[in-house]
Amino acid sequence: MVSREHKRPATLLHEKFQLLRSITNSHAMNKTSIIFDASKYIEELKQKVERLNQDIATTAQNSTPQTLSPLQVTVETLEKGFLVNVFSETSCPGLLVSILEAFEELGLSVLEARVSCTDQFQLEALGGESEEQVESMDAQVVKQAVLEAIKNWSESNINQ
Secondary structure, eight states: OOOGGGHHHHHHHHHHHHHHHHEEEEEESSSHHHHHHHHHHHHHHHHHHHHHHHHHHHHHHOOOOOHHOEEEEEEEEETHHHEEEEEESOOOHHHHHHHHHHHHTTTTTEEEEEEEEESSSSEEEEEEEEOOOOHHHHHHHHHHHHHHHHHHHHHHHOOO
16 A cells, blocks of 8 residues: 555646545546636635625624614503503613613603513513602603613614
């Protein structure tokens, strides 16, 4: 048995051409045709890579939470406060903090809340207000404040 180091250069070159022929699925027998088939194969691979890069770029542009799943916001007036529901089919890291800050700015206290932030975002919060604000605030004001908090959160996530 002849070791690899002792094989003739022509034999090694022949083995390399056979390897190239098998990798590129070439049926050619002469060296020039094998090299030509290999260059065509490389060009096809380059085109596939370019298409995949375009697909990745398109997917990245279209997969922001704001375009995939618009947030749904409802606010109901209760006897002494508001029931606020916010829902998105995607997770929204940091959104809960923005909404709670909006509550604080309105002077609403969160009396009870249920939140899910894993695969989707869902908030159901019961916000109570102080006695002097009972007459002055309505559900539309609360909804606008929540929507503004969502807008600010969305803009800060896009800029990151």
